[in-house]
Amino acid sequence: MKHVHWYLKIAIVSAMIGGSMEYFMIKTGFYDKVTVLEAEKRSWESTPEAQAIREALNPWREHDKQAKKSS
Template sequence: MKFLDWYLKIGVVSALVGASMELFMIKTDDKVTVLESEKRAWENSPEAQAVRDALNPWRHVEAEGTKRS
């Protein structure tokens, strides 16, 4: 019982930090949902596929490897 006040202070501070993190997540949920849907739409677009193909220098080697298998 010597350190009871110390444990209570740690518990209160931990609860406040956790509550503030949850409040932040609740407040930003709509923004994150919009960003994720925009990202998925971009990843499935033909422009994104063209960029992936252009930036992959090994695309010809990978294509030959899959043809041989």
């Protein structure tokens, strides 16, 4: 129990740093920008072009399906 004050100081400083980071992100509109970017990403991922790219990048997809069926 010698170092309780030291751990308490670390906890307080860490909470202050984390709080200031959150405050900065809220004031700069970070969360609004991320929300818009995520919405755009999800809408693009549901397009036929994205599906074609995803299928083209996985040459083993048919092989994997057959292996699962035979197991």
